[in-house]
Amino acid sequence: MKEQEVHREVVIKPQEGFQMQFASSCVDVVFGGGNLGGGKGALLDSHIVTPYGLRKLRDIEVGSIISNPDTGGQERVIYLHPISMFPFYRISFSDGTYMDCTEGHLWKARVAGKQSKRRNSDMEKEKYDGWRLMSAIQIYEWMKNKNKGMYKGKNLNIPLPEPVQFTRPITPTTPRPIAPYVLGALIGDGCMGESICDRCIYLCTPDEFIVEKFKSYGYDMSKKYANDIDSCATYIISNNNIVEDIKTLKMNGCTAANKFIPKFYKYSTIEERKELLCGLLDTDGYVDDRGHVSYTTISKKLAEDVAFVVRSLGGRSSITSKKAGYKDGDGVFHSCNEAYTIWICTKFNDEIVSLPKKKNRVKKYGYVEIDKDLKLEKTIVSAEYIGMKEGRCISVDNPSGLYMVDDFTVTHNSFALVLALAEPLMTDGDFRAVITRRSLQSQKTGGSFVDTFKAIFGDYCSVKTADSPRISFPSGAYCDLTYIDDTNLDKMREQWKGKQIDAICIDEITEMSWEAFSYVQTRNRGRSKTFTGKFFATLNPKRSHWTRKFLDWYIGVDGFIMPDRNGKVRYFYVNGSTVDDVVWGDSKEEVYAKCKIDIDRKLARIGGDFDYTNMIKSFVFYQGKLSENRAMLENNPNYIGSVAASGGKMAQAIIEGNFNVDPEENEKIPIPSTSAQGVFNNNPAVNGDKWITVDLADYGTDNLVALAWDGFHAYDILILSKSTPRENAMAVKTFAFEHGTAESHIIFDATAGRYFNDYIPDAVPYISLNKPFGLYQLTAMTVKDMCYIRLCKMIEEGNLTFDDKLAVQTYTHQNLKYKVTVENEFMEECSVVRFDDMQSGKKRLWNKKKMNQMLGKGRSMDLLDPCAMRMLPCANIEYGNEIQAGYYNHEEETKQASHAQTEGSIYDEHLWY
Known part of the structure; x- marks a missing residue:
């Protein structure tokens, strides 16, 4: 009884306008998309993390290899959404970093609290996993309410990535001649000034452990002299190779205020980056009595480089600063340079500190004894509207939809498809649905749509995370998450052979060929008595794709959806094998009159009590409109003026979406x-x-x-x-x-x-x-x-x-x-x-x-x-x-x-x- 009461409290309500039209349509085939209000994306000059370093979003192409935050390995960009003007929000985090993104950009987030530790085992995942997909506008609303006193003590966290595996070939132009530990220690306690670097390198340290490490790398540490002021000894490394190596790295002449980590060490292997941090932390690092690790320097560039390396290893790193100086004999403080302290937290802090007196404090008080499988997170501290900017979103073949932008984890997904299935999933036990994309990996994990179902239905649905994830409901209905790979049509037909599906949903149908679309429709049948034979698809404008011709009647000569045709139901029959053979009409009777011979021939062969009305499908296209996105306009009442200020055809494109453009056409146009x-x-x-x-x-x-x-x-x-x-x-x-x-x-x-x-x-x-x-x-x-x-x-x-x-x-x-x-x-x-x-x-x-x-x-x-x-x-x-x-x-x-x-x-x- 209690369980039923909980179920009655579940209310699934799409936003008025496009989402409501799309989700509630009873037409056989429904296409929707291309609207600004549902746009997701980042600034074109933001950076995407790739195995080869950071690349600007504007330089990313379909097929580009980028880094996978779930594994640290690689994933591929499979779609570029159109570049357009969007309202942008700045999401800021507790480590001092931030990301600028559109109001519809999706984040994998959750409320931090007692269940803040997420384990890897399936049992523990069910117990602790509270991840949800939240759009930037939802985060904005959350933070606004939190500032008013709501959600006291509850923070929104996002996950941090696994250590990124960079791929960088060793060539004469990308030198890495010095062992990472040695370089880290020299950056910390070495002297590489111009006046001495022609002859030797100096290392000043009180720790024999560090000296022994240098010896293990083949350096002669026998020349030294004691420092009268403290217990440090200065070691003279008279080695021509190391002098030349420092010059090759362009570090000769570095003073304490302008030290840095060479680029080729920042993008080295995971183990080498850990060794580099070891050298830095063994020398200038500090571990307090709570096991907290930090590094201090007066070089701002070095501070940023250290933070970069920590974040690239999946760690959390923030930078604080204060004036450095000294007190004279009279107790007067004399200010010198700004000192920057980098606070470091990784799940392997014991591996990035090797000096015994520091490592022991890490082991005793740090995270190591708590949980090696701990998933680190960082907290969202603010969200603010920053105005209209140009941006775009990308889609990746990572089933979770996650990728990294400027070391941040972001997602791309669509809510409309899930909302369209809400009623039959909750009420019809015979209902069967499939949501699919053309992704070779999407059958392996629940991915972004798993998170979407959780975000919308919460605990009302149960998720079976397997090679083919299934979302099940108390009614007995379920939705399978799968993929369509139409590179081999015979294999695809074999995969779908015998399936009986009441509702087929395609996310980004512009990734699918016409042949695949035609065949998948033949599987659009099922046992449901209330909601069957339905086909939903989302898309973005793409001029070279078959959908441009399929939607031709809805599109004006200028490429924009004609307002008087948006949402108008039409009827079609495929009188051949290509999109050119689609016959359209404003009624089934009109289509039948055009295709009578072919339809009658097929009916005669089928037999039974059928007529032409069973052969002709209804179709509708819904285009989102800016005026319908009330949630966004309520937060930004001046947004309409911002759109108008963009002027002319650009303003029209922002509001309606232009189907005469192709986001993948990046070749030089012969006639600009x-x-x-x-x-x-x-x-x-x-x-x-x-x-x-x-x-x-x-x-x-x-x-x-x-x-x-x-x-x-x-x-x-x-x-x-x-x-x-x-x-x-x-x-x-x-x-x-x-x-x-x-x-x-x-x-x-x-x-x-x-x-x-x-x-x-x-x-x-x-x-x-x-x-x-x-x-x-x-x-x-x-x-x-x-x-x-x-x-x-x-x-x-x-x-x-x-x-x-x-x-x-x-x-x-x-x-x-x-x-x-x-x-x-x-x-x-x-x-x-x-x-x-x-x-x-x-x-x-x-x-x-x-x-x-x-x-x-x-x-x-x-x-x-x-x-x-x-x-x-x-x-x-x-x-x-x-x-x-x-x-x-x-x-x-x-x-x-x-x-x-x-x-x-x-x-x-x-x-x-």
Whole structure:
């Protein structure tokens, strides 16, 4: 009875808006994401810990190897979320460190208290493990309430990582010539001043133990003299090797105030970093009567380096400072340098102190006798809003979702998928669900979704952490956490064969191929009578992925979700094997009318009491909106103004999410947007040499587009749709006559339009797949590739222009059904131009289908193709000389025309013999 009362107290409530829509939708297939309010991420200039050192977040790419905080080993970045503007919070910790992150950034945190020791055994984990996922905004709220007197005596802690395994090859440019212990001791008690370093190194110590350690490394410690002031002896290490080694490390001349740890020792192996700390702590370290370990120096850089090494070993380290000095005979204090004390706590303090008199205090009073498996944590001390900043989040193949940023542990995850399953999991004993990602390791541990279930349901659910984690509920329902690896489709089908799943949830469906998506849907069946056949997926915008085409109806030409279509239910049927074969409609009847033959054939083979309504699925896409994120806006009422201040298209992208961008496209874009814009802003590139270029569209749904050129300045356009070949040719012929362009200066797309020469014999055929020719034929695979390469160069150098009147001219695109401007369409087409580098060194333009897919809306390269044709007469002209050569050609042709008028033409029948 008591247990039932507890269960009735569980209330699962998504946030109003996107989360509520996504979680409560009863549509068959639900996609959602791309919203700012759910954004998670860190500053682009924050650092990611990798086995090769620290790398800025902005330099991380898909496939980058970074450090795994759970093991100290490696993990891989599998997804980069779009860069955008977010409201940022600063989370500060008890060790003086902090991290700036978005309000939706997730942290693995828990309330510290009596159960602060987390053990490794499964039994002890169940007893002590209180970890939860908390967003930065939740931490902000917690700290705000704590400051008001709530949660007295309760701190929020985050875990510290396991020792990081750095991978650094030993090369002449990365020297590590001195044993780490010796270097640590010399940094502590050595003298390496410029005046003496040419001859020898000095070590001043009262401890024979340290002297013996030096001897064990082969150093002669026989030369020494006693210090009259204290019990220290100064040892003269007359060793040419160690002098040269110190110089190699650029440490000669170091004084007490500017000592440091060389970079190559900071990133050495775990054991070498422990030995380095041993040398430092045996000399200048201190262990008090409570077993607390510290290190003091007047070098700020050295203090930071020591703290870095401690943290890289999974330890906790904080730095305090105070003025150092001395008292004279009259008791007057004379201030000198600032002294920095580094407080050190690791789970192996006895391994980083070897001097017996210090090590004994560590063993007697330190953490060693308590628990070697102790998991160290650090406490969150504050959270504050710091304004709008640019950032991004990454996804990793570590099932826990954890990675390290500036020595901090952070997570990435999605709550929406779990919330969508809340009701059936709690009420329907027959309900079965799966949450999956494309991660090779996610079947090994509960990971981030285990933490998510715990964060949402608490003790209401039980977790079986095995190779395939299962979250079970008192109702009898459960949710399995697994993975989809579609690199081998046959293996994937075998893995999923026979499964019966009421609800399939894909986190980041942009990691999944269309083939995998199509097959997994066939497993979308189960025994539940209330909630079955449901498919949920979250995603971020990614232009090159199939989801861009799948969602095309919801997306405007500018890449943003159309407000009047967001959340509107549609219906689809896959009438083939690719995303291009998806047939859409506003009702099942409309879809059936389009696919009747295929659907009826399948129904006849299936038999039974089914009809077309069972064959067609419903679909909806939900886009998060800023105005719906009330929790965030209540804390930051000026946030809307901050978004508006970012201005123009950027503000629109922040609020809506742009599906015409691809976060993984980091290659150099052949036509940057600034260069494309220059086509409409630069001075006209005219030279009197007139041409007409024609992109024919007789066998497709595209428009015929003809451009009139004066030199490389396009000043007029002809657009025809749904016309016959003869009408096309006659219209172009009239267009050329109106602009005084010779028919021999008409270039047309002859790939499928060779009929054109029947009407205009002198027109120049442009056969895109022909072999290239001219000066630069070795740079391209085809004529079209050759022309596009030159076109990109001319646009980038500002030598191709459009007339102002032409830029604002509008036309109706065949597949858009509404008018667009020439300038807008030109800019869109420039943004999708890409080349592949072939093994031969030549370039190949992406095929038309691939670029058209990036354009979306079934569009084609209406404007750039006729622009590329204008490059055909330039094949034998050096790059950069096109305009000048055009002047010469125009003058020559003018002279020839004048000569023909005065001397007569050889084709004049009166001159025949």
